[in-house]
Amino acid sequence: MTREHLIKPLLTAHYPTIAYGKGVFLYDSEGKSYLDASSGAVTAGIGHGVQEIIDAMLAQAQKVSFVYRSQFTSEPAEQLAKRLSDLAPGHDYWSFFVNSGSEATETAMKIAIQYWQEQGVRGKTKVISRRMSYHGITLGALSMSGHVARRRRFIPLLEELPLVAPPYCYRCPFHLEASSCGMACADDLETVIKRIGAEHIAAFIAEPIIGAAGGAVVPPDGYYQQIKAICERHGILMIADEVMTGIARTGAMFGMEHWGVEPDLIALGKGLSAGYTPIAATLAKDHVMEPILAGSKIVMSGHTFSANPQSAAVSLAVLDYIEGRQLAKAAEEKGRCLLQALERVAEGCPIIGDVRGKGLLLGLELVADRAAKTPFAPAVGLTQRLVERAMAKGLLIYPAAGGVEGAGDAVIIAPPLVITNEEIDLLASRLEEAVHEVMEEVM
Numbered sequence: 001m002t003r004e005h006l007i008k009p010l011l012t013a014h015y016p017t018i019a020y021g022k023g024v025f026l027y028d029s030e031g032k033s034y035l036d037a038s039s040g041a042v043t044a045g046i047g048h049g050v051q052e053i054i055d056a057m058l059a060q061a062q063k064v065s066f067v068y069r070s071q072f073t074s075e076p077a078e079q080l081a082k083r084l085s086d087l088a089p090g091h092d093y094w095s096f097f098v099n100s101g102s103e104a105t106e107t108a109m110k111i112a113i114q115y116w117q118e119q120g121v122r123g124k125t126k127v128i129s130r131r132m133s134y135h136g137i138t139l140g141a142l143s144m145s146g147h148v149a150r151r152r153r154f155i156p157l158l159e160e161l162p163l164v165a166p167p168y169c170y171r172c173p174f175h176l177e178a179s180s181c182g183m184a185c186a187d188d189l190e191t192v193i194k195r196i197g198a199e200h201i202a203a204f205i206a207e208p209i210i211g212a213a214g215g216a217v218v219p220p221d222g223y224y225q226q227i228k229a230i231c232e233r234h235g236i237l238m239i240a241d242e243v244m245t246g247i248a249r250t251g252a253m254f255g256m257e258h259w260g261v262e263p264d265l266i267a268l269g270k271g272l273s274a275g276y277t278p279i280a281a282t283l284a285k286d287h288v289m290e291p292i293l294a295g296s297k298i299v300m301s302g303h304t305f306s307a308n309p310q311s312a313a314v315s316l317a318v319l320d321y322i323e324g325r326q327l328a329k330a331a332e333e334k335g336r337c338l339l340q341a342l343e344r345v346a347e348g349c350p351i352i353g354d355v356r357g358k359g360l361l362l363g364l365e366l367v368a369d370r371a372a373k374t375p376f377a378p379a380v381g382l383t384q385r386l387v388e389r390a391m392a393k394g395l396l397i398y399p400a401a402g403g404v405e406g407a408g409d410a411v412i413i414a415p416p417l418v419i420t421n422e423e424i425d426l427l428a429s430r431l432e433e434a435v436h437e438v439m440e441e442v443m
């Protein structure tokens with residue numbers, strides 16, 4: 001056997017080679033088809049092989065594919081920044097383009113720290129996040145992430161940043177009932193700010209809906225309004241990590257729209273190009289940029305490929321496609337159908353403890369005992385078993401276990417926003433079969 005050269009996620013595993021994709025399906029080199037019910041890593045929001053995007057890509061490539069941002073700007077990058085400002089909650093944002101969600105959250109962290117420095121405040125350098133969170137894999141982004149499994153190996157290299165309780169009603173960190181909890185999870189932010197001292201804290205970062213570290217965990221209504229008020233009261237910037245929730249995924253262009261909150265900074269990635277090319281963005285409100293404009297005039301970050309015209313042109317075409325076809329609205333409608341289909345699957349599958357999410361960002365939490373919400377022992381590897389079973393049946397779902405100690409196994413179901421009702425039925429039936437097979441194995 002010839003030796004391998006490509007480092008794959010699990011070095012010893014076999015990964016099918018994908019030959020092409022069309023709509024919500026991917027096809028491997030042996031002709032097997034996969035219903036992409038996770039949009040890859042919640043990325044391929046408009047599905048695969050969309051001709052309009054391919055045309056836009058080609059058109060830009062025929063003009064210019066690369067310019068260096070320290071030498072030139074480009075029309076696609078300028079237009080994309082304007083378009084995002086018009087779309088974002090409350091408008092009036094500047095955009096800094098990067099290549100991955102991790103770079104976007106890390107840049108948001110740096111801009112938040114710089115915002116204070118430019119005003120002569122040098123002690124505000126910490127960013128608070130939540131225990132159940134994932135903000136990226138680079139060291140700065142991982143420092144802000146609570147995700148236990150992804151941090152563990154690198155703890156000596158990470159900044160020790162404060163973590164607060166997540167708004168995880170299924171397993172309330174305070175063992176309270178949602179109807180009478182007084183939103184103790186939001187108040188936890190204030191408790192931690194008071195303990196550490198606001199003079200040390202630059203920002204608070206949160207995913208509007210918790211993704212990889214929890215499996216589409218939606219906070220109770222009123223949570224983000226309370227969080228924003230706490231941030232304002234203590235002079236702390238609010239960063240919304242919309243890398244997974246952004247660009248129509250949850251039934252609104254930005255996740256924070258559901259709660260009417262305007263973050264000071266926003267990180268975007270994944271759906272911004274729907275996976276057609278790597279691009280991500282950090283958005284900063286006018287008032288965040290003001291001290292930088294009045295001060296050093298330089299945002300101290302950037303990458304060779306930042307503001308790449310090819311990627312920006314693709315993003316613009318993706319936004320045209322999403323807005324032209326009203327895919328935010330479609331995500332809301334299809335999301336409702338899919339949620340109902342998943343609830344029907346759950347009726348006959350007692351290991352599904354919770355069905356949750358918003359729009360087409362949905363999740364299932366898997367438990368050994370539904371009434372007692374007992375998680376499976378980690379050694380069972382329940383999430384991975386289900387992901388593999390589903391894949392064998394031609395269904396792609398996204399694992400979201402290992403994010404936080406004590407939480408159960410979870411998967412994310414987040415198909416492209418163009419999914420049809422027939423495809424939702426197919427998704428549900430393949431999922432049901434996979435869950436039944438896993439139940440037979442483990443019960």
Ligand code: PLP
Pocket residue numbers: 041099100101102103105134135136137207211212241242243244269270
């Ligand atoms: N933030 C969130 C909420 C994410 O879900 C992810 C990736 O899953 C990231 C940041 C990191 O993005 P990337 O993998 O593009 O670096």
